Amino acid sequence: MKRIVWVFLLALPMEVMAQGRVSNFGLFPEFQLGFNAAENLKITGKIESQHGMVDKTENSDADWGYYHNQTDFQGFLGTSINPFVAITGGYQYRLEPGSDDSHRSIQQISFLQRKGNYKIGHRIRADQTFAPNDPVEYRLRYRISYEIPIEGQSLDPGEFYLVFSDEPIYSLQSGESGFENRFVAALGHFSEGSQKFQAGIDYRTDRFFVSEFRQRTWFKFGWYLKL
Amino acid sequence: MVLRLACFFSFFIPLLSLGQEKVEREYRVKSREVPAEARDWLDDSFEGRKKVKWFMEETSGKRSFEAKFSWNKEAFSVEFDLSGKIEDIEIQQEWANLPKEVKFNMESYFNGKYSKWRIEKIQWQYLGDPDDLEDLMDEDEQEGIQLRYEIEYYGEGEEGKNLWEGLFDDEGEIIGRREIIIPPADNLFF
Numbered sequence: 065m066k067r068i069v070w071v072f073l074l075a076l077p078m079e080v081m082a083q084g085r086v087s088n089f090g091l092f093p094e095f096q097l098g099f100n101a102a103e104n105l106k107i108t109g110k111i112e113s114q115h116g117m118v119d120k121t122e123n124s125d126a127d128w129g130y131y132h133n134q135t136d137f138q139g140f141l142g143t144s145i146n147p148f149v150a151i152t153g154g155y156q157y158r159l160e161p162g163s164d165d166s167h168r169s170i171q172q173i174s175f176l177q178r179k180g181n182y183k184i185g186h187r188i189r190a191d192q193t194f195a196p197n198d199p200v201e202y203r204l205r206y207r208i209s210y211e212i213p214i215e216g217q218s219l220d221p222g223e224f225y226l227v228f229s230d231e232p233i234y235s236l237q238s239g240e241s242g243f244e245n246r247f248v249a250a251l252g253h254f255s256e257g258s259q260k261f262q263a264g265i266d267y268r269t270d271r272f273f274v275s276e277f278r279q280r281t282w283f284k285f286g287w288y289l290k291l
Numbered sequence: 292m293v294l295r296l297a298c299f300f301s302f303f304i305p306l307l308s309l310g311q312e313k314v315e316r317e318y319r320v321k322s323r324e325v326p327a328e329a330r331d332w333l334d335d336s337f338e339g340r341k342k343v344k345w346f347m348e349e350t351s352g353k354r355s356f357e358a359k360f361s362w363n364k365e366a367f368s369v370e371f372d373l374s375g376k377i378e379d380i381e382i383q384q385e386w387a388n389l390p391k392e393v394k395f396n397m398e399s400y401f402n403g404k405y406s407k408w409r410i411e412k413i414q415w416q417y418l419g420d421p422d423d424l425e426d427l428m429d430e431d432e433q434e435g436i437q438l439r440y441e442i443e444y445y446g447e448g449e450e451g452k453n454l455w456e457g458l459f460d461d462e463g464e465i466i467g468r469r470e471i472i473i474p475p476a477d478n479l480f481f
Contacts, residue, residue, distance in 0.1 A: 098477050110481055139480065146452040147473055149446070150480070174480040176473070178411070185479030209479040216346060217359065220316035227478070258475050277304060290475040 068106075090116035090133065092266055092282035099291035108140040114282060134160040142169070148176045156191075166195035180186045185209040185229075199238040207231035211252075225252045227262060244270035250284065258290040316349040317357070325356050326375025332421060333369065336428040337362050370413070377421050380428070381414040381441065389413070391442065391462075396463030405446035411454070412443035437461070443471065 076149040094112035096231040101107045109177040114133035135158070140233040141151035154170035172189035188206055209229035213219040227250045250264025271278045322330065325345050333343065337360070348370070353465045355378060356371045366383040386394070403410040416439045417427060422436035438461040445454050457468040 096477060096480075096481055098475070107404060108477060108481055138481075146447070147454050152480075157480070169459060172480070176476055178473070183446070183476060186477060187480050211476065215319050216317040218317060221320065221474075222316070223318060229479070230450070254474065260475070260478050262478060267410045284479070288475075 087121065087278045087280055088116050088119045088133075090114060090118070090279045090283070092284040094284065094286040096286065096288045100287070106140075106142045106144070106152075108138075108142065108154075110136075110138040110154075112136050112138075112286075118186055118236075129243050138170075141231075150174050155238055156217050164194055164196045164198075166193055166198075168193045181213040183219075185211070201235055201237040203233055203235045205231055205233040208245075209211070209248075219254050219290050221254055223254055225254060226250070227252055227264070240274070242270065244268060248284065260288040262286050263289070304438070317346045320345050320347045321374070325358075326371070326373070328375030329356055329371040329377070330375075331356055332371075332375075332377055334426065336425045337367070338429070340367075364417060364452075377424055378418075380417040381419075381426055384413045384415050386410055386413060393448050393459070393461070393463035397440075397442070397459060400459075400463075400465050401446065403446070405448040407447040409445045410442060414441040415439075417447070441465070 081096040081262065092112065092114050094110065096108065096110040098106060098108040113135040116131045116133050118126050120127045129170070134154050137158075138154055138156045139154050140154035144150045147164065150173070152170075152172045154172070156168035156170060158166045160166065160169065168191050169189045170189060172187055174188075175186040177184040177186070187206070188252050189203075189205045191203050191205075193203070207229055207230075209227060211219065212226045212228075213223055214225055215223045219225050229246075229248045231246040233244040233246070235244070245268070247267045248264060250262045252260050254260050261282070266282040267286040268280040268282070269278065270280075311455055322345055330366050337464070340362045341367045343358045343360045346359065347385070348355050348357045353375060355358055356375070358367075358369045358371070360367055368381040370378040370381070378434075381470075389397070397432060418437040418439065419427070424430035426434070426445070427436050430461075440459040440463065442457045442459060444457060445452075445453070454471040454473065455468045458466040460466055
């Protein structure tokens with residue numbers, strides 16, 4: 065079962081690129097650390113970084129070569145309303161070669177549902193991005209995630225799981241609307257010590273309303289640690 | 292006799308563990324790894340059942356085999372010790388199927404302890420010796436059987452807002468409870 069999943073995940077970028085509209089493929093590592101600072105105050109830090117490996121535009125050859133696309137540093141403060149609902153505020157600092165560094169404020173509410181042997185996570189998030197010489201960009205996004213254990217009826221330490229998520233994002237900047245969709249499929253391992261490791265594909269599509277429809281595919285792998 | 296004594300004393304264990312956290316690990320095992328005694332008991336007691344999924348369950352240091360399957364449109368979970376001897380049978384049920392008096396007693400407990408509560412999952416738990424449990428399944432014979440209710444519920448009260456697993460006797464009186472800790476799911480939200 066695990067082998068089949070790996071073959072599917074690793075083959076997906078090739079299938080997407082074969083369709084001819086791929087703009088890039090690259091690596092997307094991320095690290096997340098969360099801990100409770102007080103009884104009902106949780107701090108989460110995250111670093112995620114995108115590293116391009118190949119760019120391709122329609123009717124042209126693929127342009128192979130490494131480049132650093134962007135790196136985000138995020139910090140969040142959150143509180144739980146109950147075991148299933150949490151409210152969180154955050155800040156992001158982005159390093160982006162070729163562009164000014166940007167700042168982002170983030171607000172989110174999240175809901176956890178337990179359905180039989182799997183979990184569903186709902187995340188509603190608003191963010192505002194501030195960059196020198198650019199108008200403020202406002203975004204509203206909703207992400208639904210499924211976490212499905214592979215080995216048992218519930219996800220326990222030492223076991224593998226699958227994660228699927230989809231997130232439509234609406235953006236508004238200088239009166240112009242944009243739309244992006246992010247789909248993630250990954251294989252994860254819930255390890256001892258409240259840590260998870262995940263690896264999979266992050267497939268992003270945007271610029272639906274203009275001529276340059278864009279697809280970005282990342283091989284995303286992450287370490288999620290809770291102290 | 293030994294089993295009856297064990298059942299009697301196990302009745303009080305939840306009282307001692309009041310307030311403990313539920314730490315559980317469960318993973319799939321192959322049918323051939325399960326003792327023949329357990330597989331044979333299942334074959335004799337549940338004729339016509341569909342495919343069984345076998346698990347190894349580790350709860351607070353105790354290990355056992357667990358068989359999960361559907362039978363007569365109900366979800367069954369049957370637990371065996373490592374030698375293959377049956378420990379209990381659990382059947383998932385709806386709130387509406389509980390006896391009226393049991394529901395009344397449980398509601399009294401929940402209303403007295405919590406300002407807001409919600410049932411998440413109900414399992415009827417049958418305890419008894421292997422022959423009595425087999426008779427219960429194939430002949431609906433209740434002799435020598437002890438019934439308890441394992442209820443997963445959410446409660447808001449003076450202790451905060453928590454998820455619990457409560458064990459109730461056959462009349463719906465609380466025996467014990469332990470807090471359920473949901474494993475971290477930050478990967479779904481950040």
